[in-house]
Amino acid sequence: MDATTKILVVGDVRGRFKQLFQRVEQVNKKAGPFEILCCVGDFFGEEKQNDELIAYKNGFKHITVPTYILGPNRKEHQQHFENLTDGEVCPNLTYLGKRGVYTLSSGVKIAYLSGMEAAVGDAAASHEFTKADIGAVRNSCLVSKNCSTEYRGVDVLLTSQWPYGIQEKENTNASKLISFLAREIKPRYHFCGINGSHFECPPFRMPKDETTQFELCTRFISLAEVGNAEKAKYIYALSLKPVDKSRLLDLVQKTTNEIECPFIGLDLSGSISKNETSENRQYFYDMDSSGNRKRQGNQGGKNKRPRIQQIDxxxxxxxxxxxxxxxxxxxxxxxxxxxxxxxxxxxxxxxxxxxxxxxxxxxxxxxxxxxxxxxxxxxxxxxxxxxxxxxxxxxxxxxxxxxxxxxxxxxxxxxxxxxxxxxxxxxxxxxxxxxxxxxxxxxxxxxxxxxxxxxxxxxxxxxxxxxxxxxxxxxxxxxxxxxxxxxxxxxxxxxxxxxxxxxxxxxxxxxxxxxxxxxxxxxxx
CATH class of the missing domain: 3.30.428.10 (HIT-like)
Structure with a gap:
């Protein structure tokens, strides 16, 4: 039987690095070893709060579990992500990137998207994502599936911003693009931060589409801020067998507490055009609706590539x-x-x-x-x-x-x-x-x-x-x-x-x- 992979996920750290890594070390000793720690939401805090990271950068303190973080959600945090070599902030602490899919050695697939949704019609800032970023993540998930089987989804989706459709009254800052992405790639677990609260939605099933005839289950989890006064849950442990190696029965078996998928019936027309939905399953890497490949330049500051480190x-x-x-x-x-x-x-x-x-x-x-x-x-x-x-x-x-x-x-x-x-x-x-x-x-x-x-x-x-x-x-x-x-x-x-x-x-x-x-x-x- 294939062994499971142990993963930790935490919410907004906001500069409380010492508290986070001490807690992770305790959890790892008690319930580990964990292969990876993923951080959603704001990792860095105000300038003075970030001083706690100096000891880790200088090697006086050590991070025991390989830690991967999402990118900035606000302009003032962008400085912490510039001029990184291969995304490394310090030993065992790595910036995943703006968007993509990270596959662990066990085969567990983690899709991720950094930042906040850019306003329609505005040029995307470095801490914002666009429809093109959503398309890139979606395609990376779909083309990496086993060609001999139907699509089974991904194991984990990490975003800082919430998807639209869950707790609208309490959460006005939600993204329809993320709702579309979640519906398309069908994660088993979807983790978010930003809102400062712990919330677990009952499991729900994504509808069938042209990629799969299976109704795959998603569990949405929002994590609180590290060290929050309410002592709300900010760290979550997972033990996963990769979705591609799981029994089909385990993936489709229903539970008694499931709710209807919150993304069914949502009007996404303002965010997603028709040729990018489940009804037209064309991979759209830089392609127009006719399938012609296009090379697109940096128009109006959109879709900027990372700054290239200057070397003599x-x-x-x-x-x-x-x-x-x-x-x-x-x-x-x-x-x-x-x-x-x-x-x-x-x-x-x-x-x-x-x-x-x-x-x-x-x-x-x-x-x-x-x-x-x-x-x-x-x-x-x-x-x-x-x-x-x-x-x-x-x-x-x-x-x-x-x-x-x-x-x-x-x-x-x-x-x-x-x-x-x-x-x-x-x-x-x-x-x-x-x-x-x-x-x-x-x-x-x-x-x-x-x-x-x-x-x-x-x-x-x-x-x-x-x-x-x-x-x-x-x-x-x-x-x-x-x-x-x-x-x-x-x-x-x-x-x-x-x-x-x-x-x-x-x-x-x-x-x-x-x-x-x-x-x-x-x-x-």
């Missing part, structure tokens, strides 16, 4: 302006990206796509950046196809400071084996991967925090955010496995270093063969 490009090995970049490895240079031979290549066709300026990962690319990256990928696909080969692109945004996309090709007959090889190696390292459709914009990737992804020859994408102790040679482990290239001795790139004259020969050979497909060569004419 002269000190980065991979920035093209750096004196340390090994220019003899360069094959082709575009306006925003360049192609280079990999250092310690697995074979002579092992290359890298890298940004010319300092960008940490693909998730932080602008639409213009993404367009040129697509050009490089498509040129390489065509090039390798002319050689009877299929190509795989991988990116590891973990313990790497500069965007690097590894490119490796295989004989076309091996293309079907690549996904299975990733899955086998993931099982070996106890990693859980989700499958996404073809990547078409940075908005499909996690806004904050590390990740690893592999774009397969069929253009579907495997992605994981389980990056704690992630094996740095994971992609090479897969490529060098017995099922593919069968060269375990090349897993470590340092064991494959070439002499400079060998590197020059590989570069010249690749450049000559790639020339008919090199769009940067056309730009120079």
């Amino acid at each position: 490009q002269e000190k980065c090995w991979f920035c093209l302006s750096s004196p340390d970049v090994e220019k003899h490895l360069i094959i082709a240079v575009g306006e925003r990206f360049y192609l280079a031979l990999a250092k310690g290549p697995i074979n002579s066709h092992h290359v890298l796509i890298m940004s010319t300026k300092h960008i940490p990962c693909s998730a932080q690319l602008s639409p213009e950046d993404w367009e040129e990256l697509d050009k490089f990928k498509n040129s390489l696909r065509q090039f390798f196809k002319s050689l009877g080969q299929a190509v795989c692109f991988t990116e590891r945004h973990y313990k790497s400071v500069h965007l690097q996309i590894n490119v490796l090709a295989f004989e076309e007959g091996y293309a079907w084996k690549i996904k299975h090889s990733f899955e086998d190696k993931a099982e070996e390292f106890n990693l859980e991967f989700e499958t996404l459709p073809q990547l078409t914009s940075a908005k499909m990737l996690p806004e904050m925090g590390p990740y690893f992804l592999a774009e397969l020859p069929d253009e579907s994408t495997l992605i994981t955010r389980q990056m704690k102790h992630f094996p740095l040679h994971f992609a090479r482990d897969v490529f060098c496995s017995e099922n593919l290239l069968n060269c375990d001795e090349k897993v470590n790139w340092k064991e494959c270093l070439l002499e400079k004259d060998e590197e020059l020969a590989h570069v010249e050979s690749f450049r000559k063969a790639f020339q008919p497909f090199d769009f940067t060569d056309d730009d120079d004419d």
